[in-house]
Amino acid sequence: QACGIQDEFFIPQKKHHAQYHQGQQGKGVQPHNVPLITQRPSAKAVKTAKQGKRNVILFEELFQEVCSCKMMFLENGGVTFTGGEVSLQAENVVKLCSLLKQEGISTCIETNASLKQTQLLIPAVDYMIADFKSPDGELLKTVTGADIEIIKENLISRVKLNKPLLIRIPLINGFNTGAENAKKFAEFFCSLQKESSSQEIFIEILTYHEFGKDKYEKANMTYTFSDGFVTAEQVNILKKELQKHNLKIIKT
Numbered sequence: 001q002a003c004g005i006q007d008e009f010f011i012p013q014k015k016h017h018a019q020y021h022q023g024q025q026g027k028g029v030q031p032h033n034v035p036l037i038t039q040r041p042s043a044k045a046v047k048t049a050k051q052g053k054r055n056v057i058l059f060e061e062l063f064q065e066v067c068s069c070k071m072m073f074l075e076n077g078g079v080t081f082t083g084g085e086v087s088l089q090a091e092n093v094v095k096l097c098s099l100l101k102q103e104g105i106s107t108c109i110e111t112n113a114s115l116k117q118t119q120l121l122i123p124a125v126d127y128m129i130a131d132f133k134s135p136d137g138e139l140l141k142t143v144t145g146a147d148i149e150i151i152k153e154n155l156i157s158r159v160k161l162n163k164p165l166l167i168r169i170p171l172i173n174g175f176n177t178g179a180e181n182a183k184k185f186a187e188f189f190c191s192l193q194k195e196s197s198s199q200e201i202f203i204e205i206l207t208y209h210e211f212g213k214d215k216y217e218k219a220n221m222t223y224t225f226s227d228g229f230v231t232a233e234q235v236n237i238l239k240k241e242l243q244k245h246n247l248k249i250i251k252t
Contacts, residue, residue: 078106135184182241
């Protein structure tokens with residue numbers, strides 16, 4: 001994402017644990033447990049945290065952890081908040097970003113952009129990475145439960161700020177492949193570009209994989225999707241359509 005060295009904080013959904021890791025974006029690193037962020041922890045939460053039985057992480061502790069890694073943030077590096085879904089803890093992340101900005105540390109979020117509270121985060125971060133899984137609103141709703149209009153509103157809000165936005169398309173056979181989908185993707189991205197006076201909109205195509213399949217097995221869940229892998233030809237159909245409209249494609 002051209003942001004240099006990053007600390008990544010995996011922000012969990014409510015009542016769920018997450019992971020934190022430190023290293024270069026996209027590289028294999030060792031995870032550590034980092035649960036829910038809180039500014040006003042209960043006495044019990046503080047006690048269990050000190051005993052190593054964490055179900056919260058103290059706001060100040062997280063801030064200090066990032067600051068302690070500042071010397072590693074070369075080439076505009078900083079901290080990336082991801083998930084889970086980072087927007088579910090939007091208020092605390094916004095406050096953290098404000099403090100980090102005062103320390104000269106850049107911030108980034110990775111989000112599915114499907115929640116209204118994402119609007120709180122959009123102006124607070126230096127760099128934003130967001131999914132745009134399908135240009136077909138009805139299909140997106142059926143498969144993921146997400147409202148495409150909320151996603152579009154969030155992306156439009158970001159580009160109007162003329163701040164960097166990386167849009168990721170997880171390309172999945174039978175879901176969002178083909179020439180017609182490619183045209184619809186390009187049409188929306190072109191409309192985004194018209195809302196911005198900068199050239200800070202980037203697109204990345206991520207091909208389907210099954211790296212998370214073993215997690216289903218460990219959770220005794222059935223991995224129901226099949227035949228999601230895409231061919232080089234399917235990738236090229238989308239890539240050529242985006243290039244035809246002079247949209248910026250990058251690979252991180």
